[in-house]
Amino acid sequence: DAGVTQSPTHLIKTRGQQVTLRCSPKSGHDTVSWYQQALGQGPQFIFQYYEEEERQRGNFPDRFSGHQFPNYSSELNVNALLLGDSALYLCASSRGQGRTEAFFGQGTRLTVV
Amino acid sequence: AQKVTQAQTEISVVEKEDVTLDCVYETRDTTYYLFWYKQPPSGELVFLIRRNSFDEQNEISGRYSWNFQKSTSSFNFTITASQVVDSAVYFCALSEAGDNYGQNFVFGPGTRLSVLP
Numbered sequence: 001d002a003g004v005t006q007s008p009t010h011l012i013k014t015r016g017q018q019v020t021l022r023c024s025p026k027s028g029h030d031t032v033s034w035y036q037q038a039l040g041q042g043p044q045f046i047f048q049y050y051e052e053e054e055r056q057r058g059n060f061p062d063r064f065s066g067h068q069f070p071n072y073s074s075e076l077n078v079n080a081l082l083l084g085d086s087a088l089y090l091c092a093s094s095r096g097q098g099r100t101e102a103f104f105g106q107g108t109r110l111t112v113v
Numbered sequence: 114a115q116k117v118t119q120a121q122t123e124i125s126v127v128e129k130e131d132v133t134l135d136c137v138y139e140t141r142d143t144t145y146y147l148f149w150y151k152q153p154p155s156g157e158l159v160f161l162i163r164r165n166s167f168d169e170q171n172e173i174s175g176r177y178s179w180n181f182q183k184s185t186s187s188f189n190f191t192i193t194a195s196q197v198v199d200s201a202v203y204f205c206a207l208s209e210a211g212d213n214y215g216q217n218f219v220f221g222p223g224t225r226l227s228v229l230p
Binding site: 109 | 117148150155156157158159160163204206217218219220221222223
């Protein structure tokens with residue numbers, strides 16, 4: 001049973017460009033959340049998708065957007081990249097509502113130069 | 114507002130020593146959930162434990178134990194007889210009950226644990 005998978009693992013982009021990160025949730029999971037983890041810090045919640053809709057959003061600008069597909073996989077898009085967007089982006093999946101534990105992927109390391 | 118504090122930035126111990134990682138949280142909700150995650154160098158966050166606010170029983174799982182005290186808003190994590198493989202960054206996290214669609218965690222800044230042979 002595959003866990004949460006994220007692609008790509010590493011990415012280098014230039015300031016001002018756009019990037020798309022992908023996440024496939026653990027089998028049986030229908031809720032996907034995205035987190036940004038800057039170096040040396042704890043993950044920060046970006047947003048969460050359930051039933052193909054954004055259900056909650058953290059304190060991130062509109063440059064950060066996402067999508068969830070009918071198969072529950074998800075994309076995170078970041079437009080007009082800034083140097084400060086350099087971070088590890090983590091995807092977490094869980095099963096529906098309730099406080100079950102979330103399973104995290106290994107993340108995508110984004111470097112903006 | 115939710116907040117999680119992990120005052121210990123880095124801890125180094127020698128193998129077989131016991132070590133306690135501290136976590137203090139702030140929330141206005143009466144129903145909430147607390148978690149501990151381990152992050153090895155590979156980057157993936159590994160779930161260790163979940164505790165709801167109504168269950169103050171301490172828990173032991175092998176070499177791991179957790180002490181939850183609502184009176185002091187603390188949820189500390191102890192590793193007994195530490196091993197080199199325990200070296201990682203450990204995060205404490207909080208999720209409030211108003212989060213109806215699953216995990217919207219507030220993470221602490223993490224504690225980097227180094228277990229030396």
